[in-house]
Amino acid sequence: MxxxxxxxxxxxxxxxxxxxxxxxxxxxxxxxxxxxxxxxxxxxxxxxxxxxxxxxxxxxxxxxxxxxxxxxxxxxxxxxxxxxxxxxxxxxxxxxxxxxxxxxxxxxxxxxxxxxxxxxxxxxxxxxxxxxxxxxxxxxxxxxxxxxxxxxxxxxxxxxxxxxxxxxxxxxxxxxxxxxxxxxxxLQRTRQVVVGGWNPADPRRPESVGALLLGAPGPAGLRYVGRVGLGSGAVRRPVTELLGDLRADASPFTGALPPSVAHDAVWAVPRLVGRVRFPAWTADQRLRLPTWLGLVGPDEVDDALWEDGPDDGPYRGDSARPAADAGPGGPPGPAAPAAAPEVARRPGQAAAEAGRTAVRRLEQHFVYNSLSTIASLVRTDPARARELLLGFADLTRAADQPADAVTTLGDELAAVRAYLQLEQARFGSRLQVEVTVDPALHETPVTPLVVLNTVRAAVQQRIEPRPEGGTLRVTGEDTGTDCVITVTDDGPAGPVRLQVGAPAGPARAARTGVAGITL
Incomplete structure (x- = not known):
């Protein structure tokens, strides 16, 4: 059928x-x-x-x-x-x-x-x-x-x-x-994009605009996300008039563009914002079959429409926000998004990132176990199956963040809770959970997966092998200079303490990466 x-x-x-x-x-x-x-x-x-x-x-x-x-x-x-x-x-x-x-x-x-x-x-x-x-x-x-x-x-x-x-x-x-x-x-998605250049309709006339080169702003700069044709002259004309005053000598995009795009590209100062409709993201993080919907004026910029990108989680989005004006020397028209401020790296983050490179994605056996658990609940408890499925989606996005990302402790704990809900559905009464962290600590910047991977190791290495299971506890403490997360259980092994939000000595910092944790 x-x-x-x-x-x-x-x-x-x-x-x-x-x-x-x-x-x-x-x-x-x-x-x-x-x-x-x-x-x-x-x-x-x-x-x-x-x-x-x-x-x-x-x-x-x-x-x-x-x-x-x-x-x-x-x-x-x-x-x-x-x-x-x-x-x-x-x-x-x-x-x-x-x-x-x-x-x-x-x-x-x-x-x-x-x-x-x-x-x-x-x-x-x-x-x-x-x-x-x-x-x-x-x-x-x-x-x-x-x-x-x-x-x-x-x-x-x-x-x-x-x-x-x-x-x-x-x-x-x-x-x-x-x-x-x-x-x-x-399904059709809509998002805002920044125009960073164009491919000429006629290579002999560089000023002729055939397809716009589109970018998504983020902490690292303007990321190329694809190109889009403009169609009729009525749609092309207002864009062409504005781009004429925005030609630039160098590409505004971070990283190299595909050779077929870059070879005759004309670069532009990234000050124009437009809106596109598209069905999905491709595997190489490009807009699939985008359709140009038109320019966006400064007072029409919608913050929510930056929040739709493959890197940032569907749909958590780039953290950039529109600038207040087009800047000196720029024509009147749509405002450009400003790059998000760079987050300062804390001592100890390099050690944490080194430890998580090999475990950035979820292990396949955990993926299979989770999907099987969810599928088994579809008939008997569909509401819980849906809740676990959404939690699993959040968890996979958290596990697939870029290596240089920074998140908050609150978001990290949300991923921890999603993981523990899935394991509790699988283990039943053999796994009890207590997460007690003061909400005042939730805005602490942390490296993604530091706490999550420690919790997973504790469940898999300490609690799962024991026939009677156990209780996992995650607590947080503000020591005045540090934010310390402690992961422990009711077995014979001692706790694991992670300093996640302040400078630390080499011995403590080494324990913030999964490879450096001894259980």
Whole structure:
């Protein structure tokens, strides 16, 4: 069955799922045997040997599932670029299987234990899928929301998914047909951008503006995020008139631009702000298929529309804010965003960063355990499953911050709580948690992951091996000169203390990085 393009429906009678970026397949499974076919009928069974577990979960007379093969990165985000590595090998090596793991996200059921299910309504088919107990990596259930649930859009943004699937609850499955009972809803994002130059429409006339070169401001400067065409003369004319007085001799962007963009680029003083619409970010952190919506005047700049970028967390955004005016010598018009003030590095941060380089992303076994835990709760406790899914998205974003980033203790503790909620869902009563930190300390600047990685090490190395489990405690103290975070449990090992917000001696500073912590 194929979806039709459409808008997100309003009102009851619809369910919505995330449209994951992967390879859609039909899985034919019976005990001891699995066959995977793409929607074009191409067999790909041998490319994904780990999905043979579907045969272990199949009833005696088999089942047919509709789903998507997704290749996950270390942060639990699906990437087609990774999937290409797997599909390129008809019979992947064990090393490739381990290096690029995949999951099969089940979204529908066509046949169950000797009987077709395609004539049943979607709501009933999902009930049957939920009852099969499939949710164990590498098999996942595609989470289904009511269409009017705001959580689905929030989750889509946090995971960088660029489309949704809306399905009528009372609709049958129609193999081989495209139906308005199943809609693909492409998500559109809007953000402000800074114009840092242009590619000429005619290389012989550098003043002719063909495509604008766009940037996103941030603490490190103006980051190139793509280019956009201007279309008609009525749209191009006001931009061209302003850019004529803003030509510059050097690129305003940090880092090198793609050669195809830079070779005939004309640079501009970055003072013009515009607005674009786009469906998603690409893997190399560019705007995908942007559409120019026009210039933004100084009194129209919206701070919220800086907050939409792949580096900063979807959607936490660049910390830059618009300047008050165009600056001396600049033409009247949209204000340029000022770069965010650089955050001073505290002693001890270099040691912390050295210790976290190798563990910046979440380990794959934790990602798999988390997704399996969430999937197992979809049927029995959907509200909690959604809460954990949103927390998992926040956690992956926290784990994927740039190496030179600085965050606050409050944000770091939010990531710690998200992690501990996931582990408590997995361990049950074996893991008790107490986090007691004065809110007055929450604005302390810290290196991301310093506290989180210490907490994770304590859970995995101290509490998990003990059959009875234990209680993990995280406390904070302002000593007058230091902000000290203490992580301990009720086992025989002593506490781990982290100085996270003030100068410290070499011995203490060395303990602020994961590699330097002794448990």
């Amino acid at each position: 194929q979806p039709a393009e459409g808008e997100l429906p309003a009102g009851p009678g619809w369910a919505v799922e995330l449209a994951w970026d992967g390879l859609r397949c039909i899985a034919y499974a019976r005990p001891g045997r699995v066959r995977l076919l793409t929607t074009e009928g191409r067999p790909v069974t041998s490319a994904f040997p780990e999905l043979a577990v579907l045969g272990d979960k199949a009833p005696r007379r088999g089942m047919i599932l509709d789903g998507t093969v997704v290749a996950f990165d270390g942060a639990g985000i699906g990437h087609r670029r990774l999937l290409v590595r797997r599909t390129a090998a008809a019979r992947p090596s064990s090393a490739l299987v381990a290096d690029v793991p995949v999951g099969f996200l089940v979204s529908d059921l066509l046949w169950l234990d000797g009987a077709p299910t395609v004539a049943l309504p979607y709501a009933r088919r999902r009930e049957l899928v939920d009852g099969l107990g499939l949710a164990e990596m590498p098999v996942l259930l595609s989470t289904s929301w009511p269409a009017d649930d705001p959580g689905v859009l929030q989750t889509a943004e946090r995971f960088g998914v660029d489309a949704l699937h809306a399905k009528r609850l009372d609709a049958a499955y129609r193999p081989g047909q495209r139906s308005r009972s199943w809609l693909r809803v492409t």
